[in-house]
Amino acid sequence: MKNFYVTTPIYYVNDAPHIGHSYTTVLADILTRFHKILGYQTFFLTGTDEHGQKVQRAAAKREVTPQEHVDEYYHRFEDLWKKMGIGNDFFIRTTFPEHKAYVQECLQKLWDKGEIYSKEYEGWYSVGEERFFSDDELDENKCDPISHRPVEWLKEKNYFFKMSAYQQKLIDHLNEHPDWIVPDYRRNEILGFLRQPLNDLCISRPKARLSWGIPLPFDPDYVTYVWFDALLNYVSASTAFKKTFADGTPIWPATYHLIGKDILTTHSVYWPTMLMALDIPLPQHILAHGWWLVNGGEKMSKSAGNVVNPMDYMEKYGNDAFRYFLAREMVVGQDANFTHDAFVRRINSDLANDLGNVLNRVHRLVLTNFEGKLPAASTIGEAETEVITLAKKVIEEIHTDLPQARLSQSIETIMSLVRSINRYLEVKAPWKLAKDPAAHDELATVLYISAEAVRLSLCLLWPVIPQKAEEGLAMMGAAFKSADDLTWGVLKAGVAFGEGKPLFPRIEEEVKKQEQQPKPKQNKPLATADVPAAMDLRVAQIKEVANHPNADSLYVLKVDAGEGELRTICSGLKASYEAAELQDRKILLFANLKPSALRGIMSQGMLFAGDLDAATHKCRLVAVPEDAKPGDRALFKGIAPSEPRELKVKDFEKISLSAKGGAVFCNAGEDSAAIALEVNGKAVTCDVADGAGVH
């Protein structure tokens, strides 16, 4: 049996849980459930980090002992995970005696092996971050670069772990295991960091300064540096607490350590070198996700008063809606923007509309036309085969994509199946067939095919929205019991459908808001010469690349169009680019082009590329200056942009764009001169032959 052991960071016990903590925990929970349904044995670990100066200070302030303080505070995390239906197998606390004994055992082992030595050390110490920083790490105000609080100059004897001795071994490991840190660019960050000589790691704090920690077994005047203690939790769960998979196999090594990008160095430099010195195998993958930002890019902080409280959302909109939003909205690795509007839009469009619609339609039609018993499919035509083929393909893709843990993409893959059922229903119009007695068999076929495809979609969505998926399945007289249910044809004709109610009621507050939004003005047709000024051309960055479910030549891209705006663009780049070449690439986006559906997926704009080879439809993407950021406007030289309006392809076709000397120019009318296209005063370029068209 295949095993999957996933961990979250252990959260600082002092912090109030916020959306950042919930995200990692929900991600771990969803990945665990996905692995479960695909037949893995799983183990999911989370917990709290309870030693260190901040805890000592908070306890002193409250006039309680640090132990009393943490015993009271860790509940906030444990309770929240319970309320959110998080299925962790163990909740570890670094103040558990087993963990403390294990940390001491490791320290003693390293001391005995000569991997730890003592020396006098002086340097800049940050109380906030509880570590020393080198001169060049400090910001211009002599503050640490993380908490931005002033540092103090400290001189003291301390104990050091010979981390530097493992630098080459770590580099070799990274080179031999290209997917050890995901995403790629985070791995490159660490390889870059390792180009500088690695220092040894100070792993002690004098008790005189900090007493709330695990005493060093070989010098009682010192306690263990909190990160050294905390990182060991991942192995201590296995070794000290003897946690195993169901069949008794030890859980270590972890399949995935899920972390935020801010704690990448501790996890991918300190941690593996500690493990190497302890002769313990390394974890298989470290996945660093981005940050949830608010108000279009601000960091959340207590002082700014902009912290999103997960409880508010769960209580108001339900657990599953909140889980769905977190997992779907953030492309693992990238930062994401949390806005209430984005939440409402996402839930209304994906869950209330797409999923809710298809389930309710099928349910209602079976109830009203077949006395609540699912009819059998008789003739399988082209449209039915298309749905069945897609359903099988989606299941396969989930199997193959899962190890990469690209959750938002997997969810999108499943939702493409849901949307295809809706399209199938639109085409077949079973509500019309129901009125025609001669179409009885066809109606039966349509309902069976749709019901089975909905059942599969709900099973596949179960890891993300467990409770609602179960309710939806029950409406169709189905349940999800094992990995065997993930095949076509499990739902049997004759099964009795249950009671029905909308799974995800539409969130009406947004409807009002959208209705209030001004409709785009219906403008008069544009004169050719006015087109360049009317085009909203912007730098955008590709965040996600997926195959179009219904068109072999198209990719479905998610691009960051600036200010946290994510757009979906369908683009025919398959003949010219591998998906990996497009990831993170900056492109030029035609942002005010009327959205249009390309084979069932709305494309919200268009991107530009120059013709390379007309016969093979190969092209080269238009490139923007290196320092351009998503959202930066591209302007035709000397032309001020006009009032924003929506343009049609017809408008764009009035002008022509082409390349010359590697740069992009516009011709707007026969006798106008070629106008250069620029971003921040620098040329927009395209690596194609002179005269090649840019579209």
Ligand code: MSP
């Ligand atoms: N205690 C350490 C981890 C030790 S693991 C051996 C710690 N704790 S933390 O509570 O500060 O942070 C835990 C996690 O929350 C980190 O992965 C961090 O990236 C994540 N987040 C904190 N704020 C966040 C957002 N705004 N968005 C997403 N995740 C963020 O670090």
